[in-house]
Amino acid sequence: MVLLAASTWASDAMAQVSAQPAPLFERDRGMAVRDRPHPEYEATGARLGGFVLRPRAEVGTEIVDNLYAAPADRVADSLLRLxxxxxxxxxxSRHALVVQADGVARRHASASREDSSDGSLDLSGRLDLTRDMDLAFGAGLSRRAEPRGAVDAPDVSAEPIVIEARELHLQGRRVSGRFRTTLRAEQRRLDFRDGETAAGEEVDQDHRDRTVSRLTGRADYAVTPAVALFVQGSADRRDYDSARGRDSAGGEALLGADFEVGALIRAQIAAGHVRQAFDDPAIRDIQGVAATARVEWFPTQLTTVTLTGDRTVEDAERLGSAASLSSRVALAVDHELLRNLILSARIGWRRQAYNDVDREDRRFTTALEASYLFNRRYGVRLTGIHEQRSSRGRSAGAGFEINRLAGALVARF
Incomplete structure (x- = not known):
C-alpha cells in the first residue's frame, strides 16, 4: 500500500501523461497543496531540444522495529536507502512524450539477506488526433521486492520474493458536446522469482505467475460545467501459468458523478457491482458491491484534505483462497506551513475478506511526514509510519505491528 504521496520535489517526474480535458470536464478551480507551483523552489532541469531532463537522487536511512513482520520476537534493524x-x-505544443526511470537500493545493517534493489522504466505518451480526440499509450517494466507482511509472501523464504512486472496500455478519448467517451485496454504480466530457505532449499513461486488483461469503457455526460455523470464498465481476464484452476474472468459496472463545488471541493464518486468467476467449478465465484471515491477538500489555499476509497476483487494465492474482496479507505491532510515546508498526515484502513476460506484481515496504517526544501536543488524529508494487521476466522493468520522512522536528503537538478 502506498502510504504517502510523493514529496513535492518529485511530483513533476511522477505525473502521468494526459490530455487537457474539454472545459466542461475541467475540475481545476481548487488546487491541492502538492500541486501548487513554487517557481523559486522548483528545479529547472536541462533543456535537450524539445525535451526537459530532470534528474534526482536521494540518500536516506530508516529504522524498523519489526523487520520480518513477526507477531512476537521482533527483530529490529536499520538500513541505508539510496x-x-x-x-x-x-x-x-501538441502531443506529449515522457520517459521515466527510477531505482532504489536498500542495504541493512544486520540482516543482509533482506537487502533489495528495485527499479522501473516507463514510457508514456499522447497523440492529439484532433482538438476533441486523443490517443494515450504507455509501457513499463519494473522489479521490486515483496514486502514482509504481505499476505501471500512465503514465511519460509529467507529473503524477500522478487516480483517482475511488464505493463502495457492504450487509451482513446473523444469529446463531443456534453459527452466524453473513453476506451482503455491494458495488460499486466507478473513473474514471481523463486525464493530460498535458510537451508538453501528452493521456495517455488511459479504458481503465482499470471497475466491480467482488462478492457474498460466509460461515458461521461456534463450536466453543467461543474457536474458530470458517468457510467463505467470493465471486463478482465486473469490467466495463471501453472495454477490453471485459478484462471478467472470478471466484470465491474459503476455509476458515478464527477464534480466540483466552487474552489472548495473536487470529487469523483462511483458505486456498482463487481464479480469474478473462476474456471474451476470447485472455486466459488466472488461478487459484491464495487465502489471508488476520491474527494478533495480545500478549506484554505494552504490546506488540502483528501479522502480516497475503493472496493475491488484482488488475487490471493496462499491461503486456500483464490481471491479476496478488498475494501480500502484513506484520509490524508497536507498543510503548507511555509512555502518550502509541507506537513502531511495520513490514516489508512484496509479489509480483505477471502473467498472459500473463513478469514478476514484488517490493516490500519498511520503516517506523518515533513518535507522541507532548502533551495531549488536540495531538500530533506522525515517520515514516521505505524502499521498494524489483525486477522480473524478459523483460518486466521498472525497479527503484527511495525513502526518505521525514516529520513532522507533529496537532490534535484
Missing amino acids: AAGASLRSTW
Whole structure:
C-alpha cells in the first residue's frame, strides 16, 4: 500500500501523461497543496531540444522495529536507502512524450539477506488526433521486492520474493458536446522469482505467475460545467501459468458523478457491482458491491484534505483462497506551513475478506511526514509510519505491528 504521496520535489517526474480535458470536464478551480507551483523552489532541469531532463537522487536511512513482520520476537534493524531517477518530458505544443526511470537500493545493517534493489522504466505518451480526440499509450517494466507482511509472501523464504512486472496500455478519448467517451485496454504480466530457505532449499513461486488483461469503457455526460455523470464498465481476464484452476474472468459496472463545488471541493464518486468467476467449478465465484471515491477538500489555499476509497476483487494465492474482496479507505491532510515546508498526515484502513476460506484481515496504517526544501536543488524529508494487521476466522493468520522512522536528503537538478 502506498502510504504517502510523493514529496513535492518529485511530483513533476511522477505525473502521468494526459490530455487537457474539454472545459466542461475541467475540475481545476481548487488546487491541492502538492500541486501548487513554487517557481523559486522548483528545479529547472536541462533543456535537450524539445525535451526537459530532470534528474534526482536521494540518500536516506530508516529504522524498523519489526523487520520480518513477526507477531512476537521482533527483530529490529536499520538500513541505508539510496535512490536515483530521471524524467525526460517533452515540451511540445501538441502531443506529449515522457520517459521515466527510477531505482532504489536498500542495504541493512544486520540482516543482509533482506537487502533489495528495485527499479522501473516507463514510457508514456499522447497523440492529439484532433482538438476533441486523443490517443494515450504507455509501457513499463519494473522489479521490486515483496514486502514482509504481505499476505501471500512465503514465511519460509529467507529473503524477500522478487516480483517482475511488464505493463502495457492504450487509451482513446473523444469529446463531443456534453459527452466524453473513453476506451482503455491494458495488460499486466507478473513473474514471481523463486525464493530460498535458510537451508538453501528452493521456495517455488511459479504458481503465482499470471497475466491480467482488462478492457474498460466509460461515458461521461456534463450536466453543467461543474457536474458530470458517468457510467463505467470493465471486463478482465486473469490467466495463471501453472495454477490453471485459478484462471478467472470478471466484470465491474459503476455509476458515478464527477464534480466540483466552487474552489472548495473536487470529487469523483462511483458505486456498482463487481464479480469474478473462476474456471474451476470447485472455486466459488466472488461478487459484491464495487465502489471508488476520491474527494478533495480545500478549506484554505494552504490546506488540502483528501479522502480516497475503493472496493475491488484482488488475487490471493496462499491461503486456500483464490481471491479476496478488498475494501480500502484513506484520509490524508497536507498543510503548507511555509512555502518550502509541507506537513502531511495520513490514516489508512484496509479489509480483505477471502473467498472459500473463513478469514478476514484488517490493516490500519498511520503516517506523518515533513518535507522541507532548502533551495531549488536540495531538500530533506522525515517520515514516521505505524502499521498494524489483525486477522480473524478459523483460518486466521498472525497479527503484527511495525513502526518505521525514516529520513532522507533529496537532490534535484
